[in-house]
Amino acid sequence: MNYVKITPSKLKGKVTIPPSKSLSHRAIIAAGLSKGKSVVENVMFSEDILTTCNAMEALGVTIEKKEEENNIYTLIIDGSTELKLLKKEIDCSESGSSLRFFIPICLAEENDVVFTGRGKLVSRPLNQYYEIFDKQGIKYSNENGKLPLKVQGKIQSGEFTIDGDVSSQFITGLMFTLPLLQGDSKIIINKKLESKGYLDLTMDILNRFSVEVINKDYKEFLIKGNQQYKSMDYRVEGDFSQAAFWLVAGMIGGEIDCLDLNPDSKQGDKEVLDIIKRMNGALNITSDKIYAETTNTSSTVIDASQCPDIIPVLAVLAALSEGTTEVINAGRLRIKESDRLTAITTELNKLGADLEEKEDGLIIRGKKELTGGEVDSWNDHRIAMALAVASIRCKDEVTIKDSGCVKKSYPTFWEDFKKLGGNVHEWSVG
Template sequence: MSSTTLQYKQPSLQGDITVPGDKSVSHRSIMFGSIAKGKTTVSGFLLGEDCLNTIDCFRKLGVDIEVDGTNVTINSPGIDQWTEPAEVLYTGNSGTTTRLMLGILSGTNLHTIMTGDASIGKRPMRRVADPLRLMGAQIAGRDNGQYTPLAIQGGRLNAIDYTMPVASAQVKSAILLAGIRAEGTTIVREHEVSRDHTERMLHQFGANVTVDNGVVTLEGGQQLTGTHVNVPGDISSAAFFLVAGALTAGSRIVLNNVGINETRNGIIEVLQNMGANMSIASNGENTAEPTATITIETSHLTATVVEGAIIPRLIDEIPVIALLATQAAGKTIIKDAEELKVKETNRIDAVVNELKKLGANIEATEDGMIIEGPTPLHGASLKTYGDHRIGMMGAIAALIAEGEVTLDDADCIAVSYPTFFEHINNILK
């Protein structure tokens, strides 16, 4: 881990960017391709550390996975023919991998042990383990399965009818992935709809699944069939350049092939509500995940309130939305975002602490934050907490801050966006 110092003197940003593949879809493409019998091909795969750890886990289970740039080929014997791994499955910094794998592994005939990095070791897992136990899963770990390492003794599962206590695509997906192997019909009910990549991919791989007004119904005992997955650009990565383009004087950035799944596009709605100078050209509905070309230009922004049903659609973008709000006229309020406390770090505290160092007028609340703007930002030494989203927030802040911004660990950004700084440099004018 080494520090990185950034200083940009009144830059403008001009040019096109194709952001890396969607992290959520990339993870799931490997998981579904490995569960399915036969050949699956993936294009646009994200070569970030998290997703590469997902590949490594399935290779240890006996799945043949070849990587050629952003193209991946999976040849799987199907979940019934996986081999019990001699090694511990290492998920790195990926909560998605860790939680979804719990659902997948619970329905196998294998004994597996799973662990991650220090950050994963602090993140709550019983929110997944407990509903899986209702299905018959045998999961052991620290604090009764709250923390990694986790040991899973696969076996027979029974379907459940489960009402989600909080909006969480990871919990929902773990239950559905277990439901593929369960006896009976698994039902998951959501009060607020979380991202639906799992439901879409179940359709892609031939599963019989229905989604109706927040209720997902999946028949158990289904065999998935290999297919082709086209991974769209990650809107969570694009969000940082959307904010950069809006805040940096004399800028115009064109973002290509960005996923605009309606369960993920909350950042676009916030930018529109704040008056951003932005246009969106849909690329059509010819893939399982809709995409668009988004153009953002320097904007005069006004404050807004971010709350309620939109929160699950932008939970990963809140750090950079908070930065955006420091330059908007008025008081921006972010609430109903308690889920930020159990991300890679407590993102409410982390965002508030680091933006304050830069001179932002920002205060934490129990479930979010309040930001007064516009406020000029100045240089500072920032802590990333090993969290890629906090690291990228700090780097984008450096574009508009007076003086040097130092990140204590810029390497953490590679988890989701290995070419992040290269893309900034490519559009600097």
């Protein structure tokens, strides 16, 4: 078990934002489904991205990894169009994206496969796929609704009705797979579609790799069969969901230049910029960096439906802003790596904040500063990083239990925190 103890201090300096995890997943998969070699640059090997690489290699894709600098790699990916499994088990670790993307991909050909995982992933819902399996006669079994999941068969083209308010990952998984099938397909969205930004990322990557998805106002997606992915070279841009931690850190106590961000990005988490502006935060945005400095921010209403991953750190900003902020449409945060509504409420309140948990949101009453103390990450990378940012405006030290969970998405987070002037003592027990 890893711990960190943080002595509160302002952060100042430049930080290169890690490459987008969402885009890295998608580019690696699209390159792996292409005929020929693709070069994917600026990839950080977090646990989730390693999981996706391993899954592609299990399908016969060759990935050569060249380290350019500290944990940043260029990948030379020799794709495979046959998709016959070299091994029966796909270990998805704790990556929800990997699991939900690869279930249909592995069924683009007749395959017999077992999906395993650990942590909260074991119980994260897969009902959207089970309904497809039942309809198409694909054999499957699980452990009382939990992983491991055994699947045997081949997915067929046709019409697929997907609930839009559960996870866009199911839709992305189908978008990767359906172009490879013989017939044409249609994805019909039932209920309100959330996380549209992630589907924009998927469709952009598919388009770059020569696959077309016709978007009918996010209500239907038309996908012709017998399409072929074509290899290309691609550089992954910086991740707004990770930049959000440093942008908030700048707001509450620092001066931080966030480098390698695309202000024209299609990432849904770019919404952090609009939310900070609504809270009267001072941002200086240029073509290659975003500068955040300490500002007296104020309350707002935050709709979490399109940007659930940045809610934990925005809760920190709200906890240190004037007035009462309300987070709405956040029910899906309960089925992430932790129940993030309960986790962020419990732990920020331990630090002296004033959060009230609702069924699908939060009420956050702002304070000028927090007290400090001991908190738990709930083995959730975004909770750990949000608590680290909160320490900046605490009177006393902050100790975070299970701090090593940041390696799931941002393995160099603690290094970057220290480079910006953070006073961090790390240790391990057991």
